[in-house]
Amino acid sequence: MQSEYDIIVVGAGVAGGVFACSQKDTGRKILVVERDLSEPDRIIGELLQPGGLESLKALKLDYLTEGFGAQPVYGYTLIKGDRNFSIEYKDAGSAAYGLGLRNGKFLTTIRTELQNLENVTLVEGDVTDTIESGGRVTGVKYTDKSTGNQVEAHAPLTVVCDGPLSLFREKLSVPNKEVSSYFMGLVLKDVQPLKESHGHMIVSGDSPVLVYPINDNEWRILIDYPGTKPPRLGEKLKESLKKEVTPLLPEGMQQPFVTALENDPLQVMPNHKMKAQARHKDGVALLGDILNMRHPLTGGGMTAVFSDIITLNSKLDGVDFSDKKKTADAVNAYYLNRSRGVETINILANALYQVMIDEDLKMACFEYLNAGGEKSSGPLSILAGMNRDKQFLLKHFFRVAMQHPVDFVLRPAKQFRLLNKAVGIIRPILKEEGKPAVLDTDAGK
Ligand SMILES: Cc1cc2nc3c(=O)[nH]c(=O)nc-3n(C[C@H](O)[C@H](O)[C@H](O)COP(=O)(O)OP(=O)(O)OC[C@H]3O[C@@H](n4cnc5c(N)ncnc54)[C@H](O)[C@@H]3O)c2cc1C
Structure with missing residues (x-):
């Protein structure tokens, strides 16, 4: 079967839309199928951390955040009772600001860009299934919204980005979703x-x-x-x-x-907290919330997605998709290398949420960040997505719980309780995070 496209992208949300835009200079012919092209009114994906903005710049796509009133965000003000203090991104790394934006406006801007790109065809349609041949994905079936017709489209690579409520997650991966x-x-x-x-x-x-x-x-x-x-x-x-x-x-x-x-x-x-392990299948890659989600308290989702796009692109760069083994190897390499860019975002998001619903740890965290200096700039650099050093994150995490070493003597029961809670939070998160994003790491068989 002759493929009409080089890549099919399922879903023109944050992941699929930005990924397809990032392929604009590759000469690859891309089909993007999005279920609903009207501007969504969603509460998700509205704070872009500085690290995410840096990734968009690296992809030369930061212009997609312009023209619809996105606001610079320079840091956070933390409030507990009648106390408050602010921490600034500029003290935490080179990028001084992130962006607050309307998710729907951002998506409309991305989709307008897709419509204007010569190598991209954007259609409104509901992808109902993947097409498989000899155990590999060779395309998708979708219902074209304008005609109501069932259409089949083929490509050597399908990138599935159907988001948090994914239809294809169970079929294409083993998710551990909570x-x-x-x-x-x-x-x-x-x-x-x-x-x-x-x-x-x-x-x-x-x-x-x-x-x-x-x-x-x-x-x-x-x-x-x-x-x-x-x-x-x-x-x-x-x-x-x-x-x-x-x-x-x-x-x-x-x-x-x-x-x-x-x-x-x-x-x-x-x-959600979810890390899926893709079932290795030639001809398909998973990107965005279908593959990985973390608590949105830290606004890290889009930053993680853009990091994944950079990793995936670096592996797909120059690959001739007619070579099935090389294509499969590239997708596999993406799964095996993505964690460097996303693990700190995931760990911090899931751990910080648990800290913030525990009164003792929350108080300890508030005091720690309020102390200023590296105690605020260090954790903020991780939250901002400017620093992806896992050991650095863990150092600060445990220092929050042990910031007053004298308490081991003065209030040992309370201090050991704090430490136990911290260990109880971080251990399962690290275990989950340590799993590779693909089940079968032996690609290209
Ligand atoms: C409450 C909440 C708040 C959040 N806030 C932030 C934040 O402030 N900052 C941040 O960085 N992240 C945030 N996130 C996470 C962030 O929104 C996601 O990580 C990001 O949107 C994931 O992009 P995606 O493309 O995978 O999914 P989406 O952006 O949801 O895109 C999926 C797309 O696929 C389409 N689609 C689905 N099924 C089909 C189908 N069968 N056929 C065709 N198209 C289909 C959908 O219509 C949609 O357009 C938040 C998450 C939640 C839950």
């Missing part, structure tokens, strides 16, 4: 923040609340709802949020929050 909590989101208008152009992380309640700018007059609020079951939407929930969350917010956010609660529907998304 819901850690849910985020409930609203858009706040006319906010007076404690600090302009800063993300606000409010850790005064039982679970964290995030607020950050997404355009020149709108701020996203994400309220964590712990547990594996979603909140029951309705007036009762809104009333309890009004009563319990409003007083935790800085004064200049309280009325905007109440107004948004009264006028807008709450949007809810599950927060």
Whole structure:
């Protein structure tokens, strides 16, 4: 069967869209099939860490963040009760800012670019299955939205990027997926923040609340709802949020929050922790949330995705797709080399969330970051995605739990409890993170 394309991309979200754009100078013929090309209104993917922005620059695609009101974010303000302090990206590495943006606007900009690229065909269609021949994926079947027809398309490589609610994850990988909590989101208008152009992380309640700018007059609020079951939407929930969350917010956010609660529907998304191991199959690669998810508290998802795109591109660079073994080897090398770019993002996101829902550890973390110097710039450099040194991350993680060595003598029970909790959090995360992203590492057979 003659292939009409070199690469088929399933899904024009953050991963598929940016990956396809990044192939613009390769001369490869690319088909992108996206289920819904209308502008989405989502609460996900709206804070891009400086490291993610640096990756977009490395891909020469940072212009995709321009023209729709994305806001520079220079750091975080942490709030606990009546105490607050700010930490700045500029103290944590070379890139001084990240971006707050509307996810839907970002995706529309990416998709408009795809429509303009000569080597890319973007169609609106629902991919219903992969096509396989002799154990390898040779293309996809999709329902074309404009005609309703079932269409078959073929390519030597299909990159599946169908996102967090992936249809193909079970078929193409062995996922270990858990819901850690849910985020409930609203858009706040006319906010007076404690600090302009800063993300606000409010850790005064039982679970964290995030607020950050997404355009020149709108701020996203994400309220964590712990547990594996979603909140029951309705007036009762809104009333309890009004009563319990409003007083935790800085004064200049309280009325905007109440107004948004009264006028807008709450949007809810599950927060997953998931590392899949791809079943090795020639002709297909997994990219984005289909392969890996982490708690969004640190806003690391897009930074991880862009790092993966850089890794995948470096392995696909110059590969002649008519050589099946070389293509399979390249995909396998991507799976085996991606962890260097994403492991610190994953570990920090999943560990920090657990720290922030434990009162002792949360307090210890707040004090540690508040101490300033390397105690704030070190962890922030990891969160920003500017520093991907796992040992450095672990050093700070354990120092949070052991920042007052004298407590081993003065309050040994409390100190050992803290340490035990820290070990209990980090050990399973490291074990999971240590698994390769592919099951069968012997590619190209
Ligand atoms: C609540 C929440 C908040 C988050 N906040 C942030 C943040 O602030 N910063 C950050 O960096 N990350 C954040 N993330 C993570 C980030 O959004 C994801 O990592 C990122 O969007 C993953 O990109 P993706 O392309 O894999 O998925 P998506 O961006 O969801 O794209 C998947 C695309 O595939 C399409 N699709 C699905 N199925 C099919 C099909 N069968 N056929 C055709 N098309 C299909 C979908 O329509 C969609 O367009 C957040 C996540 C959550 C849950």
